[in-house]
Amino acid sequence: MTCKVIQQNNYMCGRLTYQNEERCHIHIRKWIQMRLEALGIIKKYPRKIGEIESGLNLIRSTDPNYKDKYGYNIIHKGVLASNINLIQQGIKIGVDVNGSLILKNILHCIL
């Protein structure tokens, strides 16, 4: 999959996405900074891979709107990995499962 960020010249970025994310390794940096700011977490602009990874981990575990390029959020990941802690973390941060029948059914079975 490729990055769908529209650039200043009105072209879609089109670079390969960074791992399982929706954005490429360039556009994900600015996005991480903006998401963390929106969550009230102020961090410097992530430049190194380690900074990108830690920023992403922070967003995955605190942003209820986070999903990867496959549309999976923290609860999906928890279900796929049979990891109750991830699922509970997802519920704690308020991931919206109302829109997803599949998630609702899964949660009904687990909880």
Ligand SMILES: [Zn+2]
């Ligand atoms: Zn991009």
